[in-house]
Amino acid sequence: MSTSTAELLKGAAELFPGEVVTQAHVRHLDLPAGAGRFALITLDNGLDHTKPTTFGPQSLANLSAAIDQVEKEASDGTVVGVGITGKPFIFAVGADLKGVELLKRHEDALAIGRGGHEVFKRLAALAVPTFAYYNGAAMGGGVEIGLHCRYRTVSAALPAFSLPEVFLGLVPGWGGCTLLPNLIGADRAVSVVIENSLNQNKQLKGAQVHELGIADAIFEGADFLERSLVWTASVLKGELSVVRAEVDRGEAWDRAVERGRQIADSKVHGAAPAAYRALDIIAAAKDGDLQAGFDAEDRALADLIMGGELRSGIYAFNLVQRRAKRPAGAPDKALARPVTKVGVVGAGLMASQLALLFLRRLEVPVVLTDIDQERVDKGVGYVHGEIDKLLLKSRINQDKANRLKGLVSGVLDKAEGFSDADFIIEAVFEEMGVKQKVFAEVEAVAPAHAILATNTSSLSVSEMASKLKNPERVVGFHFFNPVAILPLLEIVRGERTDDASLATAFGVAKKLKKSAVLVKDAPAFVVNRILTRFMGEIQNVIDEGTPVEVAERAVEPLGLPMSPLVLLELVGPAIGLHVSETLHGAFPDRFTVSRNLAAVVEAGKRGFYVYDSGRPELDPEVAALLTQGDVVLTEERTRDRVLDAVAQEIGLMLDEGVVAEAQDIDLCLLTGAGWPFHLGGITPYLDREGVSERVNGKRFLAPGVASVPA
Numbered sequence: 001m002s003t004s005t006a007e008l009l010k011g012a013a014e015l016f017p018g019e020v021v022t023q024a025h026v027r028h029l030d031l032p033a034g035a036g037r038f039a040l041i042t043l044d045n046g047l048d049h050t051k052p053t054t055f056g057p058q059s060l061a062n063l064s065a066a067i068d069q070v071e072k073e074a075s076d077g078t079v080v081g082v083g084i085t086g087k088p089f090i091f092a093v094g095a096d097l098k099g100v101e102l103l104k105r106h107e108d109a110l111a112i113g114r115g116g117h118e119v120f121k122r123l124a125a126l127a128v129p130t131f132a133y134y135n136g137a138a139m140g141g142g143v144e145i146g147l148h149c150r151y152r153t154v155s156a157a158l159p160a161f162s163l164p165e166v167f168l169g170l171v172p173g174w175g176g177c178t179l180l181p182n183l184i185g186a187d188r189a190v191s192v193v194i195e196n197s198l199n200q201n202k203q204l205k206g207a208q209v210h211e212l213g214i215a216d217a218i219f220e221g222a223d224f225l226e227r228s229l230v231w232t233a234s235v236l237k238g239e240l241s242v243v244r245a246e247v248d249r250g251e252a253w254d255r256a257v258e259r260g261r262q263i264a265d266s267k268v269h270g271a272a273p274a275a276y277r278a279l280d281i282i283a284a285a286k287d288g289d290l291q292a293g294f295d296a297e298d299r300a301l302a303d304l305i306m307g308g309e310l311r312s313g314i315y316a317f318n319l320v321q322r323r324a325k326r327p328a329g330a331p332d333k334a335l336a337r338p339v340t341k342v343g344v345v346g347a348g349l350m351a352s353q354l355a356l357l358f359l360r361r362l363e364v365p366v367v368l369t370d371i372d373q374e375r376v377d378k379g380v381g382y383v384h385g386e387i388d389k390l391l392l393k394s395r396i397n398q399d400k401a402n403r404l405k406g407l408v409s410g411v412l413d414k415a416e417g418f419s420d421a422d423f424i425i426e427a428v429f430e431e432m433g434v435k436q437k438v439f440a441e442v443e444a445v446a447p448a449h450a451i452l453a454t455n456t457s458s459l460s461v462s463e464m465a466s467k468l469k470n471p472e473r474v475v476g477f478h479f480f481n482p483v484a485i486l487p488l489l490e491i492v493r494g495e496r497t498d499d500a501s502l503a504t505a506f507g508v509a510k511k512l513k514k515s516a517v518l519v520k521d522a523p524a525f526v527v528n529r530i531l532t533r534f535m536g537e538i539q540n541v542i543d544e545g546t547p548v549e550v551a552e553r554a555v556e557p558l559g560l561p562m563s564p565l566v567l568l569e570l571v572g573p574a575i576g577l578h579v580s581e582t583l584h585g586a587f588p589d590r591f592t593v594s595r596n597l598a599a600v601v602e603a604g605k606r607g608f609y610v611y612d613s614g615r616p617e618l619d620p621e622v623a624a625l626l627t628q629g630d631v632v633l634t635e636e637r638t639r640d641r642v643l644d645a646v647a648q649e650i651g652l653m654l655d656e657g658v659v660a661e662a663q664d665i666d667l668c669l670l671t672g673a674g675w676p677f678h679l680g681g682i683t684p685y686l687d688r689e690g691v692s693e694r695v696n697g698k699r700f701l702a703p704g705v706a707s708v709p710a
C-alpha cells in the first residue's frame with residue numbers, strides 16, 4: 001500500500017467511529033490439474049449473513065494490506081493468480097453508509113471515493129490474472145471490486161446483485177459508472193445503473209448477471225467455489241478462452257445514454273441529481289479512458305455526499321431498514337397471542353388479496369365469508385388462481401400449492417367460519433353503519449380472545465368498536481393497494497384497544513413481512529390524510545382557474561412516482577371523493593370537497609385522462625365537465641401552495657400525536673405511497689426547501705438528521 005493511500009484511509013477511519021470492520025483473509029491453495037499455486041482473498045466481517053460485509057476505511061485498509069501480500073507473491077512468481085470471494089451467502093454489499101452520513105467536509109467525502117479507487121485499482125494492476133467469485137449478495141462496492149478483476153464467476157443461487165447508488169442519491173463511485181459500460185456496453189450498463197436503481201432498486205439474480213455478460217461463467221451454489229476454481233485452472237492453463245461480446249462505441253452508446261436520461265426524467269423529473277451525474281460519467285466513458293472516469297466518479301461522489309438528496313436517501317434507507325423493524329410505541333411482543341386461524345369478512349378483490357397474503361405468510365387456515373355463495377366462490381377462486389400462478393412461475397412446488405389451497409375455504413355462515421378463529425379482519429364497504437353491523441355479527445360468534453381488525457382507510461376505529469361488548473379487541477389494520485407490493489401497514493389503536501390486542505396485531509404484521517407504524521385513531525390516519533391534503537390543494541388550484549397541465553407540472557420537481565391526477569385514477573375518483581368528504585367533515589377549514597371531482601365521479605369517469613396516444617391527455621368529456629374560476633397561478637406559486645398545505649398538515653398531525661415522530665410520517669410515505677428516497681419521505685425535503693420554517697416556524701428534523709451535520 002502506498003503511503004498516500006495509507007494516510008488517506010487512516011484519516012478517513014478517524015471519521016468513521018463504530019465501523020463494522022471487514023477482514024480480508026488470504027489463504028493459498030493448489031489449483032486442480034496442476035495449474036499452480038493460487039491466492040484466495042475472502043472478505044468476512046466475522047458476523048453471520050444477516051450482517052452483510054461492507055467497506056469502511058479500516059476495511060479498505062485491511063483489503064489493501066492483503067493486496068500488499070499477494071502483490072509481492074504475484075511479482076516473485078509464487079502464485080499464478082489471485083481470487084476474491086465472500087463469506088457464506090454474502091460477497092460484499094458496498095460502502096458503509098453509517099460513516100458516510102457523518103461526513104461534514106467536501107474533502108473528506110472526496111477521500112472516501114479516492115480511497116476505494118486506489119485500493120480496488122491495485123487488483124487490476126497485479127502481475128497475475130485476477131478473479132472475482134460472486135458467491136452471494138453483491139451490491140455497490142461489492143459489485144465494483146469484482147469489476148476491477150480480469151475474470152468473474154457468479155453463483156446461480158445469488159439472490160441479489162445491483163448497483164443501487166442512484167436509488168439512494170449517489171453514483172456507483174468505485175468504478176461502476178466507468179468499468180461496467182466498458183465491459184457490457186452502455187445500454188446494458190444504463191439498465192443496471194439507472195433503470196434498475198430507479199425501479200425501486202430492482203435486484204438481479206445470478207443467471208441475469210451471467211446473461212448480461214458481467215460474469216464469464218455461472219455455477220450452482222452447492223459447489224460454487226470448487227467449480228469456479230476448476231474453471232480458473234482451465235483459464236490459466238489456456239484450455240479455456242473467455243470470449244466477450246465487442247462493445248459498440250458508436251451511436252449505440254449515445255442512444256443508450258439518451259435512453260437513460262429519458263428514464264431519469266420519467267422517474268425523478270430532474271428533481272434529484274444522482275442519475276444525471278451517473279449518465280454524464282457513462283457518456284464520457286465511451287473513449288475508454290478509465291482514469292478520467294475514476295476521477296469523475298470521485299468528484300461526483302463527493303458532491304453528492306455533501307448534498308441534501310443523499311442525506312435524505314440515507315435517512316430513508318435507515319427508516320426502512322431499522323425503524324420499520326422496531327415500530328415506535330409497539331407494546332411488549334410477549335403480550336401477543338398466537339394466531340392459528342384467520343377469518344376474512346368479505347370476498348371482493350381487497351378481501352381476496354388479504355386472504356392470499358395471510359395464507360402465504362402465516363400458512364394457517366383462512367376462511368372467507370360474504371353475503372352470497374357466488375361472491376364466496378369467486379373470492380376462493382381468486383386465491384386458488386394466484387396460487388396456480390406462483391406454481392407456474394416455480395415460486396412454490398406442487399406440494400406447497402396443494403397445501404395452501406387446502407388451507408383456504410369460504411362459508412356463508414360466520415358462526416361456522418369464525419368460531420375458532422384468532423384473528424378476523426373485515427374488508428367490506430367503507431361505511432360506518434355497515435362495518436358496525438359486521439363487527440356485531442362477528443363478535444357474537446367469535447372466541448373471546450379473537451382480534452377484530454378493520455381495514456378501514458379513513459373511518460374511526462373507536463366509533464366502529466363503540467357498540468361492542470369488548471371494544472378493547474378492535475384494532476385498525478390498514479393495508480395499501482396493491483397489498484402484495486406496498487409494505488406499509490398502519491396499525492390503529494382505538495380509544496379502548498388493549499395492549500394484548502395491539503401486540504398481537506404487531507406480531508401478525510411482522511409475520512406478514514409488513515412495515516407496521518402505530519397510528520392514533522384520527523381521521524384518515526397518516527398516508528390518506530397527507531395525500532388528500534396534497535391532492536386537495538391541487539384540485540383547489542384547478543377549481544380556481546389554473547389549467548390542469550400547469551397544476552400537474554407544478555409538483556414534478558418533487559420527483560414523485562406519478563402525478564396527482566394519475567394517482568387519483570389509481571386510487572379511484574369515488575374513493576378519493578369519499579376520503580375528502582370524510583376529512584372535510586372532520587377539518588372543514590382545511591379540507592375541501594372539489595366540485596369538479598364530484599362531477600367526474602357523478603359522470604362515472606374513471607379518471608381525468610385518456611391514453612389514446614400512449615401518454616395521458618385530458619379526457620375531452622372531463623374537460624367539458626370542469627367549471628373553473630379566473631385565478632390562474634404559475635407552477636411555482638402552485639407548488640408553494642401545495643407544499644405549504646402539506647407542511648401545515650404534518651405539523652398539526654404531530655401536534656395531535658397521530659404518530660410518535662416526523663420519522664413515522666416519512667416511513668409511511670416511503671412504504672405506503674412510494675414517495676422517493678431522495679425526498680426522505682417528505683419532511684427532509686420540506687426542511688431543505690425552507691417550507692417547514694416558513695409555515696410552522698421550525699424544522700421537522702434536527703440539523704444533521706437527513707442533512708449535512710453542522
